[in-house]
Amino acid sequence: MIGRTAAESEIVKPKWSIKSFFLSKKVVPYVFVAPFILSFLFLFLYPLVSGVVLSFQSVLPGQTTFIGLSNYERILNPTFFKALSNTTIYVVLTTSLLTIFPIILAVLLNSKFTRFADLFRAAIFIPALTSTIVAGVIFRLMFGESEDGLANTVIGFLGFDPVEWRFGAVSGMFLMVLLCSWKWLGVNILYFMAGLANVPKELYEAAEMDGAGVFHKFRHITIPLLKPITIYVVTISIIHGFRMYEESYVFWQDSSPGNIGLTIVGYIYQQGFKMNDMGFGAAIGVVLMIIIFIISIAQLVLFGTFKKGE
Amino acid sequence: MNSKAKLLSFGTTAFIAIIAILAVFPLFSLFISSLRPSSDLMRSGITLSIPFDKLNLNNYTYIFTEGGNYWDWYINSLIISGFTIALCLFFSSMVGYALAMYDFKGNRFVFILVLLILMIPFEILMLPLYQFMIQVGLVDTYLAVILPMMVAPVAVFFFRQYASGLPKELMESARMDGCSEYGIFFRIMAPLMLPSFAAMAILQGLSSWNNFLWPLVVLRSNTMFTLPVGLATLLTPYGNNYDVLIAGSVMTVLPVIILFLFFQKFFIEGMTVGGVKG
Numbered sequence: 001m002i003g004r005t006a007a008e009s010e011i012v013k014p015k016w017s018i019k020s021f022f023l024s025k026k027v028v029p030y031v032f033v034a035p036f037i038l039s040f041l042f043l044f045l046y047p048l049v050s051g052v053v054l055s056f057q058s059v060l061p062g063q064t065t066f067i068g069l070s071n072y073e074r075i076l077n078p079t080f081f082k083a084l085s086n087t088t089i090y091v092v093l094t095t096s097l098l099t100i101f102p103i104i105l106a107v108l109l110n111s112k113f114t115r116f117a118d119l120f121r122a123a124i125f126i127p128a129l130t131s132t133i134v135a136g137v138i139f140r141l142m143f144g145e146s147e148d149g150l151a152n153t154v155i156g157f158l159g160f161d162p163v164e165w166r167f168g169a170v171s172g173m174f175l176m177v178l179l180c181s182w183k184w185l186g187v188n189i190l191y192f193m194a195g196l197a198n199v200p201k202e203l204y205e206a207a208e209m210d211g212a213g214v215f216h217k218f219r220h221i222t223i224p225l226l227k228p229i230t231i232y233v234v235t236i237s238i239i240h241g242f243r244m245y246e247e248s249y250v251f252w253q254d255s256s257p258g259n260i261g262l263t264i265v266g267y268i269y270q271q272g273f274k275m276n277d278m279g280f281g282a283a284i285g286v287v288l289m290i291i292i293f294i295i296s297i298a299q300l301v302l303f304g305t306f307k308k309g310e
Numbered sequence: 311m312n313s314k315a316k317l318l319s320f321g322t323t324a325f326i327a328i329i330a331i332l333a334v335f336p337l338f339s340l341f342i343s344s345l346r347p348s349s350d351l352m353r354s355g356i357t358l359s360i361p362f363d364k365l366n367l368n369n370y371t372y373i374f375t376e377g378g379n380y381w382d383w384y385i386n387s388l389i390i391s392g393f394t395i396a397l398c399l400f401f402s403s404m405v406g407y408a409l410a411m412y413d414f415k416g417n418r419f420v421f422i423l424v425l426l427i428l429m430i431p432f433e434i435l436m437l438p439l440y441q442f443m444i445q446v447g448l449v450d451t452y453l454a455v456i457l458p459m460m461v462a463p464v465a466v467f468f469f470r471q472y473a474s475g476l477p478k479e480l481m482e483s484a485r486m487d488g489c490s491e492y493g494i495f496f497r498i499m500a501p502l503m504l505p506s507f508a509a510m511a512i513l514q515g516l517s518s519w520n521n522f523l524w525p526l527v528v529l530r531s532n533t534m535f536t537l538p539v540g541l542a543t544l545l546t547p548y549g550n551n552y553d554v555l556i557a558g559s560v561m562t563v564l565p566v567i568i569l570f571l572f573f574q575k576f577f578i579e580g581m582t583v584g585g586v587k588g
Contacts, residue, residue: 023491029408032408032495033405035461039457043457044435048434048435051435105326113321113322114323120329130520131562134538136545138340144354149355150339187581191582245523249522250545268433268437281437285434
């Protein structure tokens with residue numbers, strides 16, 4: 001290669017062929033991204049578009065008809081509002097619990113006063129490894145109806161009567177929120193600990209010199225500096241919450257008494273798959289998509305995340 | 311001062327310890343309960359007191375000797391997770407790498423598409439995707455479960471982030487040595503990205519192992535179910551399958567927990583991928 005003259009390399013320059021085409025530096029990146037483009041077209045864009053189209057259709061075996069906005073008009077029914085309100089309550093509760101507790105625990109785990117922090121962090125993280133179905137099996141068995149079940153024994157000590165956990169609206173919501181919080185606490189702690197690692201130690205030292213107390217430092221240094229990660233955690237918690245279904249499925253499968261466990265995705269599943277009303281199911285899906293879009297955009301506008309670029 | 315610090319240290323440690331115990335307690339009680347007679351479990355669920363004299367391995371004996379379709383589900387879950395990990399890592403790493411390393415026309419556009427998919431929840435695509443699977447005749451096959459997970463936007467995002475930290479000079483010198491662009495990726499850059507592969511293998515493997523709604527929709531026959539879908543069928547009010555349910559649940563989570571104990575670092579990295587954005 002070395003010492004080759006200009007004229008020689010002119011001759012050696014390969015002719016156009018399929019092989020050299022695929023080997024050229026200009027084409028290679030497209031080969032690399034091709035699988036993504038294909039899966040984007042077939043597994044994302046196509047279902048997305050046909051989902052929207054489907055929401056304007058009535059699908060019966062062998063005949064599909066456009067019915068305009070009828071599916072959307074039908075959405076405005078008490079069952080949907082039940083699903084929407086259940087989901088919204090769930091989102092508010094899980095998001096606030098899964099923000100406040102992880103911040104406090106992350107600060108404590110990060111503090112020089114806490115010993116065995118690595119061990120405890122790992123222990124709190126372990127529930128995240130459990131599938132929601134298995135977690136649901138455990139919680140169903142802990143919160144059984146019988147008097148000697150674990151949860152009823154515990155509240156018995158406190159002087160309460162046994163509760164039929166899965167059959168009340170409040171206790172049913174409690175079960176779903178508890179299951180979700182148990183599972184995700186450790187993950188959110190890790191987010192906040194990663195955020196805390198970026199907080200310069202000098203800030204705390206300077207504050208201590210000025211005689212700032214623990215709560216003062218927490219309020220005026222930790223909280224403001226954790227703002228970006230908090231926004232991130234809040235956003236993903238809200239979006240995960242609106243997509244929730246498994247936490248409800250493990251307690252009641254397809255139908256819960258008085259729809260206490262019905263969620264938006266549960267309603268899609270019930271109508272689209274169980275009742276085979278695909279057009280209606282798709283319309284609920286579009287509404288869910290709009291809700292999630294509004295949240296994402298509100299988040300971007302309120303906190304200007306996209307100004308910072310990637 | 312010193313004694314005050316000691317007291318503070320004791321207080322915070324004790325508080326965190328209680329939280330940690332509460333976190334692992336449900337799993338601990340699952341293990342204990344799997345040793346109890348299933349009829350007991352059926353009647354009173356998980357109890358606070360442990361009936362030591364009644365503990366035995368009957369539920370495990372049953373699941374290993376009879377166990378219905380449990381082992382079908384296990385094998386299905388292993389196959390689906392295995393293929394999902396392999397395919398997803400292969401394709402997603404190529405995409406992420408290309409986005410990070412090549413300045414090609416449309417790079418920005420492809421990256422925006424990745425972010426777009428990240429923003430749209432899968433549940434919305436589920437109905438039309440199910441229709442699509444019916445049309446192409448894939449319902450009730452492994453492929454139907456695996457295909458939508460093949461190129462994961464999270465993984466693409468992560469690989470892109472990771473690859474952009476690698477030295478580009480290596481690519482240049484490999485080119486000088488006459489290495490093809492594919493060779494550069496597979497022989498030089500991909501090995502350097504190994505830690506990111508480990509983290510993504512765990513993220514994709516775990517989400518595939520625990521995935522529920524899509525397999526529930528697209529798998530129909532009992533012998534094709536994955537573990538979560540199969541176990542969920544046992545959650546009947548009659549409780550006649552509690553032996554398989556409880557021992558099966560333990561054997562679903564135990565391998566994951568054991569892997570976690572060995573590869574903690576990669577689990578934590580994989581499961582907090584989004585954190586890199588903060």
